[in-house]
Amino acid sequence: MAICWCMITILFLMVTVRPENDDVTNGYLRFASGNKGFKVALFADLHFGENAWSDWGPDHDLSSIKVMSTVLDVERPDFVVYLGDLVTANNFMVQNASLYWDQAISPTRARNIPWASLFGNHDDAPFEWPIEWFSSSGIPQIVCPSTSASGGDECAFEGTTRLELMRDEIRRNSLSYTRFGPRNLWPSVSNYVLTVVSPKSDHNTPVMFMYFLDSGGGSSPGVISAIQAEWFRNKSQEMNPDSSIQEIVFWHIPSKAYEKVAKEATAGQTQCVGSMFEEGVAAQDAEMGMMKLIKERPSVKAIFVGHNHGLDWCCPYEKMWLCYARHTGYGGYGTWARGARILEITDEPFSLKSWIRMENGTLHSEVVLSN
């Protein structure tokens, strides 16, 4: 009898759980049945956990949850990309930054929408003691979350590493498509590929590949390393050898090419869409070969970055587009209105469209990135 129940349980688990898990394991993203488009929302620079010792920090986190909730309810995306700086780790008194990371992904998880995340420069940084705390006003009263087995108030100031954050996200969430990149790419971690598959086929025919890269910063230089570029070259060759499938790429800190494009836009030669001049491009520390490889691949249609909170432009560059997301979080510098970049992919014929959805529900900067 016990064996029988055991078998029934196993069969039940196979029937109810396995199809979803297979797609997560294989990195396959599917169009919702009957939908012509596959929609992705990009949430950038949420900066959860900022100034956790004051009132405005936690208030801002609640406001950021509201922004994400509005965008998710209006757009109803099939997938969400967290484009880095989910948390402001250099503001954490607690060692376990996953507490805040978990809050940042909660609106998406609550709606049963799958997601993937990559790292920004603020996600993995040690605590920076504010200089004001050493003036006569002193250290504010800090409430430390209970994180230890002893149950007592305990603050730690070490920060949580990329690896720990990622391990926690993956372990706790069946809807997370985030994955560990290859070990030889460390200290960069969030390097992986996901595949949007055709809605019309049972055979997992790819419609588009989405590459995710860790552009560093925080505890390491803000660059995409030569070895990451090499990984991209090998991976794209393996998955899409004749460049017949369209590809898009996500990372956090804009590459130097963004500076070049912005300069040309200042000179007036431009077909750019979106906010261009609110601030200067804060680019990666160096270019180690990634952009050269991307330029050589006609299948790469667009790159999407965050990091600059005042910019949300898309500009043509060579045969593709360079795009910013839109600052989604109330955390982080700047008071520009919050929103999110949306992508919509269609199949047969292929097209990639994008626009910005704002917190107040308005829409702007529509652009066709490929068709």
Ligand SMILES: [Zn+2]
């Ligand atoms: Zn940021």
